[in-house]
Amino acid sequence: MDTFGLLADGLLAALQAQNLLYALIGVTLGTAVGVLPGIGPALTVALLLPVTYRLDPTGSLIMFAGIYYGGMYGGSTTSILLNTPGESASIVTALEGNKMARKGRGGPALATAAIGSFVAGLIATLALAFVAPWVVKAALAFGPADYFALMVLAFVTVSAAFGDSALRGVTALFIGLGLGVIGIDLQTGQARLAFGIPDLLDGIEVTTLAVALFAIGETLAIASSRTHLKEEVLAVKGSVWMTLDDWKRSWPAWLRGTFIGFPIGAMPAGGAEIGTFFSYAAERKLSRHPEEFGQGAIEGVAGPEAANNASAAGTLVPLLTLGLPTSATAAIMLAGFQQFGLQPGPLLFANNAPLVWSLVASLLVANFMLLVLNLPLIGLWVKLLTIPKPWLYAGILTFATLGTLGANGAMSGRLGPIPFSFELLILLAFGFLGFGLRRFGYPIAPVVIGLILGPLSEQQLRRALAISQGDPSVLIASPIAITLYVIAAMAVLIPLYFRLRGKGAVLQQMASDED
Amino acid sequence: MNKLFLAALMTGALVVPGFAADYTIMAPAAPGGGWDQTARAMQEALQAEGISGNVQVTNVPGAGGTIGLAQFVNQYSGNPEALIVGGYVMVGAILTNASPVSLAEVTPIARLTGESDVIVVPAASELQTVDDLVAMLKADPGSVSWAGGSAGGVDHIAAGLFAKTVGVDPTKVNYIAYSGGGEALAAVLGGQVTVGISGLGEFDAQIQSGDLRALASTGAERLEGSDIPTLSESGVDLVVENWRMVAAAPGLSDEEKAAIDADIEKLVTSATWQGILETNGWQDMYLGGEAFDAQLAADITATEAILKDIGLVQ
Incomplete structure (x- = not known):
């Protein structure tokens, strides 16, 4: 049977009433866990695995797909409304999304996130169905040296998001890079900067840092200042829905986000966050309204949200074609496949074609269901902002604490006879750091970006050098790496050229503050 | 009437724990990994076979399982219903991380699977x-x-x-x-x-x-139906097998340990467990009692030696 015939069969299977119900349960659960910081889609799927022993394969795959996409989407809601990213892939969304929400444009921000996620999910799922084998070949060609070049490009482009003072931005980035060094070094197995504390051996958890800096830091900042507390937050200004102008500005960003996110998700060592960084940087560079960046530019929400959903679909490329899970959720989905006697890998498409196509079809259904579920809820979500501030922030504090406890809250510390959670201590300490950074005008995002990119780039650089036995020329030996360096150089030099030509005024504005 | 009620309550209290232990299994890893899958497979089989009425799985990820191990020893000492899943990786992690808690502080029950x-x-x-x-x-x-x-x-x-x-x-x-x-x-x-x-x-x-x-x-024997030669067949005299095990809390009485031993033995011979091994492609490497204690001690000594040779442990 040809590809379209198989996909149609899959869709017919997925559209049965019972499967639609599973899809609905999946996206509802997924959205809920995405909203709560700390409880990720991985844990939810793991908890549901034993339940699905009794379901048929199609039904449970549909539910997993729903949770996966739902989780990716749900994280954006708290990012936008409460400046509290539910998971690391929606950190960037908070930058512009929360600014929009404070200006009464929370509705359009949530809508562009939802529709962008849908568009990206749709295109990326179709790409998964039709080009997966080629994408995976390209992704495998990426060696450590190429990944390192990609990280360099990320550092260079993301620095655009650092706000108006390069010094402050770079300072914040280096705090993140420094935190990234903590923990067991993967290459040698030696502990670095752990000070004999077992909880530090795995390094600083990205979500803990993000929740601490964004949510706890913000709560402390609000609590410490009278003016902040009285500052009026508009729940809704104008329409809850996107205007024509919003649509015009969003759709190119959705498409760009999709085309950035999908291939990066497909890379075995890519990761959803990195796609969102690139997308944000690209939107900021290409926007016709650069002055709005840092003040709530809709492209800055549309692009990264599309990118994180596209990369969620991208993650399934190595999972299905190689049996290679590149995220925690994918690892559990792999376990789910295996319980139905499916071995993802090069032979999957040949041996289990009907099931693969019903998975692809169920992703499409889940994606659609997500839109149906979320668009009507937007009006309800933005009402969150009308909650009086003391209550709202008390709630944020509670959720942040519970989420951290739930995810990593081992009661491993001991103060005399009283056990306590070390992770919670870290949360609090970084909360104060976040408060300090805000108080003195340092941007927050580069700290988190440093923590994510630092260890990745370090490992890739050292792998490249170890394989070449210390010969640095390996770093510029492949065409992929050279291309990436050229793009990075252009990203630095072209603005410099324009600035020399006297067009600096525009660019100055482009680099306007995030806060 | 009151006495009858009291008697019923007491009988209930006495009978229920003897009927089936409500195990809590700690997977000292994030959801999705091998230890987590093992713990959840045990949960499934223990409940399906009626060996235990209610089994909970908790995840305490971190540092090759040593975070979970430390918490397990601190929290569950003397608790006959607590189990922890672990494996060969833990042996190495305890050494490289200079973990304050070692496998000597838990009560090893059995090796379950291997690869x-x-x-x-x-x-x-x-x-x-x-x-x-x-x-x-x-x-x-x-x-x-x-x-x-x-x-x-x-x-x-x-x-x-x-x-x-x-x-x-x-x-x-x-x-x-x-x-x-x-x-x-x-x-x-x-x-x-x-x-x-x-x-x-x-x-x-x-x-x-x-x-x-x-x-x-690197196994001792070829897998059934496999045409991959072992190292010894190829002239390199070496066997390395990764394994997963289950251990109980420290400070148990002999009777309590014997009860857990019996439950685990029932588990590994059950049809549900064998079915799970089959679907997951896990090799049955069940080894219980003193034989496992001896094997564990030998593995720890060998691992310590090679980690020193590689230069990872001083």
Whole structure:
């Protein structure tokens, strides 16, 4: 049977009433866990695995797909409304999304996130169905040296998001890079900067840092200042829905986000966050309204949200074609496949074609269901902002604490006879750091970006050098790496050229503050 | 009437714990990994077979299982209903992390499953046999890059022992650590490294599809129906097997330990458990009682020696 015939069969299977119900349960659960910081889609799927022993394969795959996409989407809601990213892939969304929400444009921000996620999910799922084998070949060609070049490009482009003072931005980035060094070094197995504390051996958890800096830091900042507390937050200004102008500005960003996110998700060592960084940087560079960046530019929400959903679909490329899970959720989905006697890998498409196509079809259904579920809820979500501030922030504090406890809250510390959670201590300490950074005008995002990119780039650089036995020329030996360096150089030099030509005024504005 | 009620209550209180223990199984890892899957498989089988009425799984991830182990020892000491899943990786992690808590502080119950490593090369590689690999390694140890799981883990240990067994300085092994066998698979498929070494499960699909060539497995015997030779068949006298185990809390009485031993024995012989092993492709390596205690002690000694040889532990 040809590809379209198989996909149609899959869709017919997925559209049965019972499967639609599973899809609905999946996206509802997924959205809920995405909203709560700390409880990720991985844990939810793991908890549901034993339940699905009794379901048929199609039904449970549909539910997993729903949770996966739902989780990716749900994280954006708290990012936008409460400046509290539910998971690391929606950190960037908070930058512009929360600014929009404070200006009464929370509705359009949530809508562009939802529709962008849908568009990206749709295109990326179709790409998964039709080009997966080629994408995976390209992704495998990426060696450590190429990944390192990609990280360099990320550092260079993301620095655009650092706000108006390069010094402050770079300072914040280096705090993140420094935190990234903590923990067991993967290459040698030696502990670095752990000070004999077992909880530090795995390094600083990205979500803990993000929740601490964004949510706890913000709560402390609000609590410490009278003016902040009285500052009026508009729940809704104008329409809850996107205007024509919003649509015009969003759709190119959705498409760009999709085309950035999908291939990066497909890379075995890519990761959803990195796609969102690139997308944000690209939107900021290409926007016709650069002055709005840092003040709530809709492209800055549309692009990264599309990118994180596209990369969620991208993650399934190595999972299905190689049996290679590149995220925690994918690892559990792999376990789910295996319980139905499916071995993802090069032979999957040949041996289990009907099931693969019903998975692809169920992703499409889940994606659609997500839109149906979320668009009507937007009006309800933005009402969150009308909650009086003391209550709202008390709630944020509670959720942040519970989420951290739930995810990593081992009661491993001991103060005399009283056990306590070390992770919670870290949360609090970084909360104060976040408060300090805000108080003195340092941007927050580069700290988190440093923590994510630092260890990745370090490992890739050292792998490249170890394989070449210390010969640095390996770093510029492949065409992929050279291309990436050229793009990075252009990203630095072209603005410099324009600035020399006297067009600096525009660019100055482009680099306007995030806060 | 009151007395009757009281008596009923007391009988109930006495009878219920004897009927079935409500186990809490700690998986000292994040959801999704091997230990988590083992814990959840145990949960499924213990409940389905009626060995235990209600089984909870908790995840305490971190530092090769040592965070979970420390919490387990602190929190559950003397609790006869607490179990922890662990494995060979933990043995190495306790040493490399200088963990304050060791396996000596829990009550080992049984080894449950196991898996041998395989050494693979990309289909296009010049290396055809283990002999080719040995020759290349002897000529220039650094030129052979090995991709496997994290440093100090079973893959790294196997690579180090391989070098040592064929007479090459194990500190010269050019081991490239990836955060898991899966990422290592990508590196081997992409031709980024010379050989890959990790669990058979990581490479199996690609071996069958012909994208990878398996040079040897590190197990004691060939897997049933497999044409991958063992290392000893290829002239390298070495066996490395990764295993997973279950242990109970410290400070249990002999009767309490015997009860857990009996439950686990019922578990591993049950149809549900055997079915789970089959679907997951896990090898049954059940070993209980004193035989397991002795095996564990031997593994710890051997691991300590090789980690010192590689230079990971001082």
